Amino acid sequence: MAQTDTVTRILDTAEVLFAERGFAETSLRNITSKAKVNLAAVNYHFGSKKSLIQAVFARYLDPFTERFHAALDELEARYQGEVIPLEELLETMARCVLEVPAERNSLKVFMKLLGLAYSQAQGHLRRYIQEHYGSVFTRFAALVRQATPDLPDAERFWRLHFMLGTVIFTLSGLDALRDIAEQDYGEHVSVRELIRRLRPVVVAGMNAPLPQSTDDALPAAG
Amino acid sequence: MAQTDTVTRILDTAEVLFAERGFAETSLRNITSKAKVNLAAVNYHFGSKKSLIQAVFARYLDPFTERFHAALDELEARYQGEVIPLEELLETMARCVLEVPAERNSLKVFMKLLGLAYSQAQGHLRRYIQEHYGSVFTRFAALVRQATPDLPDAERFWRLHFMLGTVIFTLSGLDALRDIAEQDYGEHVSVRELIRRLRPVVVAGMNAPLPQSTDDALPAAG
DNA sequence: TAATGTTTAAAACAGATGTTTATAGCGACT
């Protein structure tokens, strides 16, 4: 079974290098040489570098969406039409996001990749993710809407993305932050502990009072 | 005054292209051709592409740190040794961050660049920024510490970065989010309004209750 | 005017990039 071996070895190596240096900064030769695989193997098995990148994401996101849908099914069944509390929804999402990479001990890599997907993907990746995985988020957003009936739609939309930003930004830039934290406090922070710290902040952010409708004191911006 | 014109034309073009596509995806030929400047001019004036990138950041960050230090001076003088309230500190920082790009109507570009600095800078840029502008953040952090005496040091450290993540992530990925928001709500969001929305969320996050010390229900993570 | 230092211009450089091709190896089935 040499072919499967080659494919997974390419994926395993690619995700690590992508997470470390980014997409453009990682050449196919970097990947294939480190994976001990022929250069042409990437184009043979995946077609192009773009498709490789998408495959790297799919290997995480496909199991995630499957799990997440299942978890939401279970949640809806348990609450029998009643409104699912916000904390329960957030908790469920967090659990599903963590489970998949946890099985491969690659949470750090996965988070870095998520961060890259937002910042480095001006084109194909953003489209790919939106096309393939947008529906899960839509379903989740609808449930959050029921859980926060007092929040105006637009406000909730933005707050969800604020929270997404907090989590992805933190966990994807974790290495750099951890370095600073260690040299400041001598304390080594685990991802698990970081999530414990994130939880009350995220919940408080979602439940924050509504902004005042008028605002000055800030300069105009183009 | 042809030389100044060339230099600023390079910087103006470079920052836009960097913000749009990232550093590695923007070639010097892209920059110089769009700026209607000779290719060799970049290496002549800046020495290298790396230095160009740093110069692009310096053009924002130098005025920012100057302003921010001055604003903090003024704040300390006004409060005469008394503790400066947290909201005042956050407000001041926000104002300073916004003022510089506001003068050039380039807030969007600046925020994108900040996002890139976090996610794309594995090497020289992160070092450059930390070296040149780390002291302002240290000063700010010390003031925030006085403003939040009940927060453990580590907790405050992380929450500051959580909030930084929220803001940078949101404003740097603004275009993509704005597209989604518009197609969902038909509402066009200005940066100014986004900041109005961000404020209560950030404050609530900083003031969130402390996390419980033990935690289960989440899978282990490497 | 002549000389000097600075900026632009065009071409060339060596190296790296993603992708393709042509060839060989291998296992399976008729």
Add this chain to the structure above:
DNA sequence: AGTCGCTATAAACATCTGTTTTAAACATTA
């Protein structure tokens, strides 16, 4: 045995990269 489909290999492809070099144009100063 022989053929077919799939995979691995090595070499070559054209293109793009950042950087240098050479020469010309320019402005400034003596």
